[in-house]
Amino acid sequence: MSLSTLDGTLHRGCGGRYALQTETVTMRLSGMAAEVTREFFRCEKCAHEQRTIEQRDAAEKVATELIRTEHELLVPKAIRQLRESLGLTVAQFAELIYGTPKGIVDGWEKGKYLQNREADALIRSLADRETLERRAAKAGVNLPVLDVAPDSLPAAGELPAI
């Protein structure tokens, strides 16, 4: 289905025809807002409005990207990469973010949900080893042991900044 499926189609209720329109609205996601220009269809005769699933999805996608950029939130891939670099499952990672349901964390990684600023800060804080260990101890999560021999680890001064 394309965005223009309703364009020019008959509104059976009144005999008028739908035409493509745009509107600028404020969309709210996870407590944050963005101004988005989105498409919809309006009957030229009675002004009845229709919004297709594609139009709703497209507007939500634009809003998500605007909000993510404005608040400098992690992109889905960065969340997954951080979790994988720590050797944690989605369930374990979710436990460390104060027991966030793992379906939500999975949604963040897949771009299905947008984490709010608080959750974003919590996710970022796990890149800090001390914070990670403290949170893991509290949540009862066993962190994976580094499978690198100690003598092959770089000296403290050579550790890359995370």
Ligand SMILES: [Zn+2]
């Ligand atoms: Zn109509």
